[in-house]
Amino acid sequence: MATEVKVPVLGESITEATVGEWLKKPGDAVAVDEPIASLETDKVAVEVPSPVAGVMGEQVVKPGDTVQVGALIAIIEEGGAAAAAPKAAAPEPARAEAAAPAPKVEAPAAAPANDDHIMTLSPAVRRLVLEHGLDPSAIKGTGRDGRLTKEDVLAAAEGHKAETPAAAPAAATVLAPVGARKEERVRMTRLRQTIAKRLKDAQDTAAILTTFNDVDMTAVMEARAKYKDLFEKKHGVRLGFMGFFVKAAVMALKDMPAVNASIEGEEIVYHDYVDISVAVSAPNGLVVPVIRDAQDMSVATVEKTIGDFGKRAKDGTLKMEEMKGGTFTISNGGVFGSLLSTPIINPPQSAVLGLHRIDERPVVVNGEIVIRPMMYLALSYDHRLIDGREAVTFLVALKNAIEDPTRLLIDL
Structure with missing residues (x-):
């Protein structure tokens, strides 16, 4: 008996996907719920499980094909055994003359x-x-x-x-070097195509401008060093920098609500909540899950949420709904060694904060030159909605909260 395998429901408003790869070959034995193929959507890769135990039969589509939700992609033959792999062809007997x-x-x-x-x-x-x-x-x-x-x-x-005599050699024809000069053409994944389209649309639509500041990380680094062991023991998660930056961003967004707003047609939509999108690395590129209601979270809850996002991004188990929405984005290029960047906003959001690596640099404090761990901050924003004054004020508020974390406790 044969069982049809069809494209599962992929999420709200997602009607098609691209076949990434087949995880089983025809003739392979498969168990119930064992993944047999991966599909790439606009957001994440989705594995298609086998509905029954049996043997992988016909594969109706090929990697790279676009398939609709509900479309037939494969057949599972029930009750059979995996076909034996064909025996390798016996090596051709050596010719007699090869001996001499x-x-x-x-x-x-x-x-x-x-x-x-x-x-x-x-x-x-x-x-x-x-x-x-x-x-x-x-x-x-x-x-x-x-x-x-x-x-x-x-x-x-x-x-x-x-x-050849030792005389000067005659002019020889110059030949082009011959070596291994290879090229490889790889089809863009659906995720990469979507990222490219959205980023280009953002540049074409929004009036993007970036403003910069720097922040002294001394206080946060000292707090982290002092409390990281107790923090991990109590909450079961490591104390990183993102928890501080998310809380500081929430406080600064309350002061500058335009940075947390968006444009819809001829209207400005202001949000009384803060849903922060955080860029995390996945095998096929960056994905941006959303921390919902960050304004109600503690530093520990933020760190747990981000840690869970990072783990599931690598496993490919993030859900579609976890990457929808968001009112503001934080992208930490510092984990890859970035010194400075101009991030692109994630529509319909109006601003994105770029974090960078921490470097020890000479700065002037109270009239003296001292060495401090410094980080550059970059805020890219839609100038149609956010003025320079608001962007700079937001960055200064963020900088003040990071340089004096006590402000986070008293909302100052």
């Missing part, structure tokens, strides 16, 4: 070297012939059927050097 060295075959009468003759040689031999400027038709081949070997060419090159 092949006799040298005189090459035909010398003829002018030409490209056609060179192209019949193996790549390694052809490269040596070109490097030494030799005529392959004038070299005796000791390989099978009189073919030239690398040793033949090298021997001919040595003989050519011995015969």
